[in-house]
Amino acid sequence: MDEEVRRQVEEKVLRAVVEGRMWAPGETVVVAVSGGPDSLCLLQTLHTLQPHHGGRLHVAHLDHRFRGAESADEARRVVDLARALGLPATVEAVDVPALARRERLSDEEAGRRARYRFLVGLAASLGASALALGHTADDQVETVLMHFLRGSGPAGLRGMRPVSPPAPWMTEGLVLSTPLRLVRPLLGLSRRETEAYCAACGLHPARDRWNEEVRFLRVRLRRQVIPLLEELNPRFREAALRLAQLAAWEEEDLQALLEERWPALARSEGRTVRFPLAGWRNLPRTLRLLALRRAVEQVRGHLEGLGWEALVAAGRLDEARVGTTVALVEGLVARRGYEEVAVGRPEDLEEAAPWPDLGEGGVPVAVPGRTELPGGYALVAEEGRPEEASPPDAPWEAWLDAEACGRRLWLRHRRPGDRFYPLGLGGEKKLQDFFVDEKVPRALRGRVPLLVSPRGIVWVVGYRLDERFRLRPESRRALHLRWEGPKD
């Protein structure tokens, strides 16, 4: 019976290692051992299977200094076990409660950070290619539920992968001579199986008080939430695992679809990624969100702290006005340009002001005619009959009362004291206040072209007409204006 339990568990673990290509023979594998049933099962199976997988095992244990003498005792037991198996072991102690106070983290989070920094640091110093973690299918269910609870979006529901790269914060300040993989050979086993395996091998796991801290989110999920959900659906665990699998496939497939389109979709320039609008508009919404994530990753190196709200807002920037900016994460923004959506730091994006430099004096406008402007821009003015007016392609087109405008029109940048009568406001407004209300970025305000007549501002190009010059039912002649970008 015991023999059968051992054989089954070892077979599953070996299959996971081989199919996941977790490491190659001769490579060093750091095995994270807390002393609980999962990690003891991990250590024992990997040791027994050594002739089959060929990894060189190194045991690692962090003493969290969380339970005084008890935790030091556990560390000793892990070292004893490693010695009994003839394996090298490294133990380190971190005062997690002190760390939590110092870095203002929860004990749970501080413990997690200390643990991974130790494990990854050790792996780096040993030149290990894999860090083996004892996460089981039960941990996976908890992870999926945690992501569901926190609202991570469908991509987050995929939970932990059998093989994944370390998070950027884990490797901060480290030099990795060998690329390191986090590997999870037990992800297909239940906690019950690891316990049965330990019993079959005569191993005595530590009773992990860490797992009994009911204030920890994970422990509350395990103790309170999952049992309740299992009352409502006895097969909830399977459901969560299946969801994780389907979500993982969906994420992989969407990433592959994005990969195909990326070269035509994006231009990386310096520390920015620019998406020309033509391709952007043809991109399905889901792929836009993934494209923005990818841009952030390229510019910043990682995705930590990036939330879905910001991505969703940025994904709609093609419908927004030129200059509209969405804060993505930590100083990075997405901005609607004249013919692109760009991701980068505001100072890197400013360079590409989507407007021509009209100089000190401005530029006279040909009416009717086409006025060429620096940088490949142009303003086209045509006379027409009021009844021809079609709904303008705001904000790049305008229909005006030709008689109100006259023919002495001029394009210039703003000047102190500029005021106008914004269409629909029913009154006068300072241009400066208008820019503030419209959230025009400060750096762009001086470049927005103003169409002016001797009577004042006619059109704040790209933003708003002046009430006094609009086409009215009684207008006798219409003036049709069209602003053109460098590549229209």
Place this chain on the structure above:
Amino acid sequence: MDEEVRRQVEEKVLRAVVEGRMWAPGETVVVAVSGGPDSLCLLQTLHTLQPHHGGRLHVAHLDHRFRGAESADEARRVVDLARALGLPATVEAVDVPALARRERLSDEEAGRRARYRFLVGLAASLGASALALGHTADDQVETVLMHFLRGSGPAGLRGMRPVSPPAPWMTEGLVLSTPLRLVRPLLGLSRRETEAYCAACGLHPARDRWNEEVRFLRVRLRRQVIPLLEELNPRFREAALRLAQLAAWEEEDLQALLEERWPALARSEGRTVRFPLAGWRNLPRTLRLLALRRAVEQVRGHLEGLGWEALVAAGRLDEARVGTTVALVEGLVARRGYEEVAVGRPEDLEEAAPWPDLGEGGVPVAVPGRTELPGGYALVAEEGRPEEASPPDAPWEAWLDAEACGRRLWLRHRRPGDRFYPLGLGGEKKLQDFFVDEKVPRALRGRVPLLVSPRGIVWVVGYRLDERFRLRPESRRALHLRWEGPKD
């Protein structure tokens, strides 16, 4: 204050109706009114907004006979309210507890079925184009959680859509002269908002005892699970709603991507849908699952009861042996053909046996040489040196001991009493038992080609070699066989 509450709620509802294009002016809208705060809010807002949306409202109420006199009283109150608003109303009574016993359903499920059959039936008889339901954002959170709990896959997490077609069971036996939409104008409102709106309008919602039945799954989610999850993440509701939105986009985008590929991917023939392997193998896994769903919908008309496990298994059929069959749902299967994956009823799929008809006497095999077979199949036999043997492309290729086989080889169909020594079994077996164990469909067994020598069966083509003829380390000459399909 009350005025402000009313204005805000009505604005949200109108925007939902207009942006969702829920109905056009002049069309009839059946409004489902239980008498609770959500449905009273729905009725009152739609009535107030009538000049803006132009729908002709008709009130509908089902008396569930669930609470005796109390439920009849509620029905009267709904009719009174409709009369006060000058709207036509239809009330029907169904003995839900009796229905539940008769159809062996839970009271919750029986009530749901009776309610929708009544509402959709009424809408059909009135020629209505929309059935307005009072589902709120809180109902959406519950729905997302329910799908998560039941393991519906990422697609199910999108919850209820603002506009959706009725489910097939709702319209069973009905003739719809006008296409009917289920519409949910309150999906952007919280339950708290509908209650505040009722209070602001002086409406007195019924206390819905239905909603207090703790044995109902939905009520338990509302009372027990969601409050617990909100303790762990106070913004859990927002998280669930965001997840629903992202999942809906993902589903829509994936469907659109499938739509693009469908014409090249699938062939509909009679009551089957066939996916030629070449295109199938290039299809991302997620799209395969959606393609199978779509095939089921085409063949059967709806998706009810179709689970993810079966889809996942069917999605891998390209890796399985010809003839492998996966039960999808209710008599429908997916089957691996020689060069396709096909969806249909087994009797519709049998026609396409992926084997040539070798006739009564069979066909002699040219050794070495190429033997052409009926239907465009062929068997190619080449002599070679044992050390050239490469891992065969099982099950279409075989490396044999040329001396053991000899040159008098023959292809024929099975005969009563056929036996052979299946490779790896270490003993003799009846061919009939082998076919049963290998789950070869009964209708195909008589067509599987057998390569025979005077000493017996050499190769059950597509399935297994005979142990006696296999290539061994000590073999001096090798015979390489390759089976070709009509389009290889």
